[in-house]
Amino acid sequence: xxxxxxxxxxxxxxxxxxxxxxxxxxxxxxxxxxxxxxxxxxxxxxxxxxxxxxxxxxxxxxxxxxxxxxxxxxxxxxxxxxxxxxxxxxxxxxxxxxxxxxxxxxxxxxxxxxxxxxxxxxxxxxxxxxxxxxxxxxxxxxxxxxxxxxxxxxxxxxxxxxxxxxxxxxxxxxxxxxxxxxxxxxxxxxxxxxxxxxxxxxxxxxxxxxxxxxxxxxxxxxxxxxxxxxxxxxxxxxxxxxxxxxxxxxxxxxxxxxxxxxxxxxxxxxxxxxxxxxxxxxxxxxxxxxxxxxxxxxxxxxxxxxxxxxxxxxxxxxxxxxxxxxxxxxxxxxxxxxxxxxxxxxxxxxxxxxxxxxxxxxxxxxxxxxxxxxxxxxxxxxxxxxxxxxxxxxxxxxxxxxxxxxxxxxxxxxxxxxxxxxxxxxxxxxxxxxxxxxxxxxxxxxxxxxxxxxxxxxxxxxxxxxxxxxxxxxxxxxxxxxxxxxxxxxxxx
RNA sequence: GGCGCCGUACCCAAGUGGCUAAGGGAGCAGUCUGCAAAACUGCGAUUCAGCGGUUCGAACCCGCUCGGCGCCUCCA
Numbered sequence: 001x002x003x004x005x006x007x008x009x010x011x012x013x014x015x016x017x018x019x020x021x022x023x024x025x026x027x028x029x030x031x032x033x034x035x036x037x038x039x040x041x042x043x044x045x046x047x048x049x050x051x052x053x054x055x056x057x058x059x060x061x062x063x064x065x066x067x068x069x070x071x072x073x074x075x076x077x078x079x080x081x082x083x084x085x086x087x088x089x090x091x092x093x094x095x096x097x098x099x100x101x102x103x104x105x106x107x108x109x110x111x112x113x114x115x116x117x118x119x120x121x122x123x124x125x126x127x128x129x130x131x132x133x134x135x136x137x138x139x140x141x142x143x144x145x146x147x148x149x150x151x152x153x154x155x156x157x158x159x160x161x162x163x164x165x166x167x168x169x170x171x172x173x174x175x176x177x178x179x180x181x182x183x184x185x186x187x188x189x190x191x192x193x194x195x196x197x198x199x200x201x202x203x204x205x206x207x208x209x210x211x212x213x214x215x216x217x218x219x220x221x222x223x224x225x226x227x228x229x230x231x232x233x234x235x236x237x238x239x240x241x242x243x244x245x246x247x248x249x250x251x252x253x254x255x256x257x258x259x260x261x262x263x264x265x266x267x268x269x270x271x272x273x274x275x276x277x278x279x280x281x282x283x284x285x286x287x288x289x290x291x292x293x294x295x296x297x298x299x300x301x302x303x304x305x306x307x308x309x310x311x312x313x314x315x316x317x318x319x320x321x322x323x324x325x326x327x328x329x330x331x332x333x334x335x336x337x338x339x340x341x342x343x344x345x346x347x348x349x350x351x352x353x354x355x356x357x358x359x360x361x362x363x364x365x366x367x368x369x370x371x372x373x374x375x376x377x378x379x380x381x382x383x384x385x386x387x388x389x390x391x392x393x394x395x396x397x398x399x400x401x402x403x404x405x406x407x408x409x410x411x412x413x414x415x416x417x418x419x420x421x422x423x424x425x426x427x428x429x430x431x432x433x434x435x436x437x438x439x440x441x442x443x444x445x446x447x448x449x450x451x452x453x454x455x456x457x458x459x460x461x462x463x464x465x466x467x468x469x470x471x472x473x474x475x476x477x478x479x480x481x482x483x484x485x486x487x488x489x490x491x492x493x
Numbered sequence: 494g495g496c497g498c499c500g501u502a503c504c505c506a507a508g509u510g511g512c513u514a515a516g517g518g519a520g521c522a523g524u525c526u527g528c529a530a531a532a533c534u535g536c537g538a539u540u541c542a543g544c545g546g547u548u549c550g551a552a553c554c555c556g557c558u559c560g561g562c563g564c565c566u567c568c569a
Contacts, residue, residue, distance in 0.1 A: 225569030371516035
């Protein structure tokens with residue numbers, strides 16, 4: 001497959017160092033707060049990348065870290081007068097809850113910074129020994145001037161990197177861009193013993209230590225949000241390459257932001273939605289919300305920013321409604337005669353397979369992949385008008401499910417899908433004997449169910465006047481009824 | 494100030510030198526339906542922010558202008 005490499009600024013053919021094995025490291029989260037949609041996007045992008053690589057037949061070792069020691073964590077703990085470890089445990093748990101709801105695959109390794117102190121210290125000691133870092137009063141800084149290629153990822157030249165325009169420069173640094181490898185701790189702060197006194201690691205060094213430990217000195221893919229390109233990833237490259245004397249990651253992959261009103265979603269702007277919040281606010285059940293969110297996030301190419309809104313989410317939901325509607329019809333034995341168009345169907349499936357592969361190979365062009373699914377939906381629907389054999393239906397559904405799985409989509413039992421454009425929704429199944437049943441979520445639901453039963457009985461008697469009155473009455477309350485081929489009535493509002 | 498990204502129909506969004514500018518949402522009309530809904534069919538950008546240039550040929554390349562955003566500070 002082709003993948004865009006930030007390091008070279010172009011799409012490149014992915015050639016893992018070991019032919020059948022892809023090793024990738026993705027910067028995870030700092031666990032000091034609930035994660036928001038932006039974090040979800042990053043998680044889902046790399047989730048899909050992993051799934052696709054596996055689909056391609058690669059063995060994939062996927063490492064995603066937790067930053068579990070950091071100024072923000074300490075600050076949070078202070079504010080809430082509890083220990084930093086309590087903060088960490090709470091938000092790791094919350095992170096798992098969110099990832100689980102989003103059906104994000106669990107990485108193969110999820111290292112924590114604090115479990116790698118000996119590696120971190122060893123790495124810093126080596127950098128000091130090599131003379132590319134210096135020790136000042138318990139702090140250790142990496143000397144950017146020592147690394148010739150500094151700036152190659154972000155495309156910044158050293159002369160341009162005149163810091164101080166926006167930050168106060170630590171006087172003890174030799175150069176404003178030098179960054180901390182080790183920070184001396186103040187009394188009362190969490191600390192680890194080191195040759196330079198008690199302290200904690202700087203932010204960048206942990207990722208070098210953990211990626212090298214779990215993936216080796218040079219590995220294939222290093223990913224994260226594009227806000228990490230500078231300085232985080234630039235610094236990782238400098239320190240890692242200084243340490244190993246060899247290339248760090250071959251391919252650097254960065255996802256775009258989630259925006260609100262075209263502005264980056266961020267803690268500091270306060271314009272963010274946490275994942276938990278979105279699940280709470282959505283009127284659909286969790287699995288449906290998760291799928292709508294995923295569809296929405298994948299409907300824009302991963303490198304572009306994408307703007308979140310209720311409208312955008314419900315557009316994604318509507319697109320999925322059409323797909324799940326087809327899935328239901330494919331599962332029903334229903335009215336279709338066995339006319340078939342085996343050849344026509346095969347042609348469509350072959351066309352789809354090619355489109356799927358091509359779009360995914362092209363730098364994970366998921367919007368194009370979704371278009372391919374929609375195209376297949378339309379083609380199959382057309383054939384369905386004529387009639388599809390049982391076998392054809394099964395094959396088609398299979399294809400949606402197996403290829404959809406690569407995107408983490410279309411895995412819900414089709415009966416569990418909720419068809420509604422907004423608000424809440426339910427469905428009442430009335431079988432031929434007229435008995436009805438399904439869960440209620442709303443006090444109104446029981447009444448609606450009764451109306452549907454009354455209407456059903458009226459229709460049995462061919463009393464269409466009464467049936468229509470009931471339909472209209474419900475319609476006036478914004479409730480739409482759909483009589484389905486299998487004799488059930490579905491409603492939505 | 495430095496570096497970079499983006500501007501495609503009512504909305505979202507592919508396409509980045511050459512067949513009719515994908516796909517989705519919303520909308521309108523028709524087929525189907527006892528009536529509906531769903532599905533299907535048809536309609537919808539002579540045009541890709543604007544202006545110049547390169548080219549036989551540009552939404553795609555170059556330049557300028559306008560507009561939006563991002564990184565340079567913790568950030569997915």
